[in-house]
Amino acid sequence: MSPERTAAAPAAEKPQEREDLKTLAREMRRDILTMIYEAGSGHPGGSLSIIDILTVLYWRVMRHDPERPDWPDRDRLVLSKGHACPALYAVLSRAGYFPREQLWTLRKLGSPVQGHPDRLRLPGIEASTGSLGQGLSIAMGMALAGMMDRKSYRVFAILGDGELQEGQCWEAFMSAPKFGLDRLVAIVDSNGGQIDGHVRDVMNVEPLPEKFRSFGWDTVEIDGHDFAAVERAIDSAVKSAAGRPHMIVARTVKGKGVSFMEDDPAWHGKAPKKDELEKALKELS
Amino acid sequence: MAGAATREAFGEAIVELADQFPHMVVMDADLSKSTMTQAFAKKFSARHLELGIAEQNMVGVGAGLALCGKIPVMTSFACFLTGRLEPIRIAVGYNRTNVKLVGTHAGLGIGEDGASQMGLEDVAAMRALPGMVILQPADAAETRQAVRWMLEHEGPVYLRLTRQKLDDCHGPDYQFRMGRADEVFKPKDASARLQATIFASGGMVPEAIRAARELESRGFKARVMNAGTLHPFDGEAVVRAAKTSQRLVTVEDHNVVGGLGSAVSECAAKDALGIPVVTLGVRAFGESGLPAELYEKFGISSAHIVDACLRNLDLP
Incomplete structure (x- = not known):
């Protein structure tokens, strides 16, 4: 690795047109479903709802370098809703962190591609997550360390809306504004579903934007599948240095892109059967 | 002979070692007066974080700090800190972060405050976490050396301290050796x-x-x-x-x-x-x-x- 390589030049493939980003996201949706089918279990619904956001982050916003996953000045992403890792795995492999063939070992004994993300086994994973409610606290600590060391890296945390039922999330919402962490960007993947049903029925967490604003977060609400809107929201968040952490409430569709999975909580944690996979891949071709 | 509480020796040790360990960050959950971190907080305010009565968030924030090169030393009563077992299991243990958990007021020794303030199951819980080192010094000299060892060690440590004063049980030549009785x-x-x-x-x-x-x-x-x-x-x-x-x-x-x-x-x-x-x-x-x-x-x-x-x- 040559020391001259600089921050701003991530080595990931860089689709320049918005159309390309959409194509890339569609291809990664196919990867997500294929890897979960191969594994025989996994979480398609919440993976499909965050893939567009991850695509914008890794190909438009984040300063990262797959050849130097431990580069100290990289932007960090903590996937607090760790069960959606098939989406992150698809992104990291396409970006060049590890070979795409490894995706098909998801959930198999000895695989670095664990059922939930494991930072010690797979390059590009910043924190091992999956026990819900913890990711934002960890991301906060990363942002605090950056602030203390006067670093310019940004930290992104992706949370589920069902996950917000965990009390630790609210401890983190309460505490991040105290430290003025304006390089911290939290994104709630508001897909409205969780294992036992719709979030509104299991344990309502709304109205989210009002709650975050009252906690002192710079908050916007967007369509999490509108690439331009996602990019605009994240861009404006990372450019603002108003001494407040940023919250993006991304309204998404669980199972987005596959007609029979969309907004059906049954697809939270279930692998498609062969005919279902074929039908889904056809829709995504 | 008459010595100090190990929490007091800890409070002095982190001040003494602060310059030698510039990445050390001390964290509290509204008990800094009791856990003896106030001297550090006063002298090194930029390296002290008050997280309020929210221990599980403190554990996660500490893990994040450690993942970016800091040495977080977080303190609370033994029961309140290790009571947040799941964040400790994942953010500290499974992530193998360089977090130092300091639980004070261990056991019946807290006395009059009674059952809800007594850390009586903390060692059992921490022993079940792979990679966790558990230290319980018996006097001021041992505490000072144990704190230094803890800061030098790369990995999670649980340090269990007393509220009550303890007589010195070690002589002037005492050398702390981790893993040795x-x-x-x-x-x-x-x-x-x-x-x-x-x-x-x-x-x-x-x-x-x-x-x-x-x-x-x-x-x-x-x-x-x-x-x-x-x-x-x-x-x-x-x-x-x-x-x-x-x-x-x-x-x-x-x-x-x-x-x-x-x-x-x-x-x-x-x-x-x-x-x-x-x-x-x-x-x-x-x-x-x-x-x-x-x-x-x-x-x-x-x-x-x-x-x-x-x-x-x-x-x-």
């Missing part, structure tokens, strides 16, 4: 087989030494080993003790399940030592009272230790 009382004539070797740790070391002195005055011989590292445990010390003693006695200001008594028993069983192990520890949630009264009531006082050393002993 050290002898803090030796009978005058240790050549013959001992009636017992007593393993104690932290706040129980003074009780154990008092018991050993009492035994000596009555013509019996017992040695006291200070188990300053509770995990990983010094199995060799157990083997050595078994060779020279008729029985092993353990005493802990902690539940009798999962702590020092379990560690010694596991070592004895693993090496098939065939020696009786008498385990003294708390079997309840505790209650309000003076520490000495509580030790008496819950069966871990020096009198109980004497009894455990002599009860049904096959005297020569």
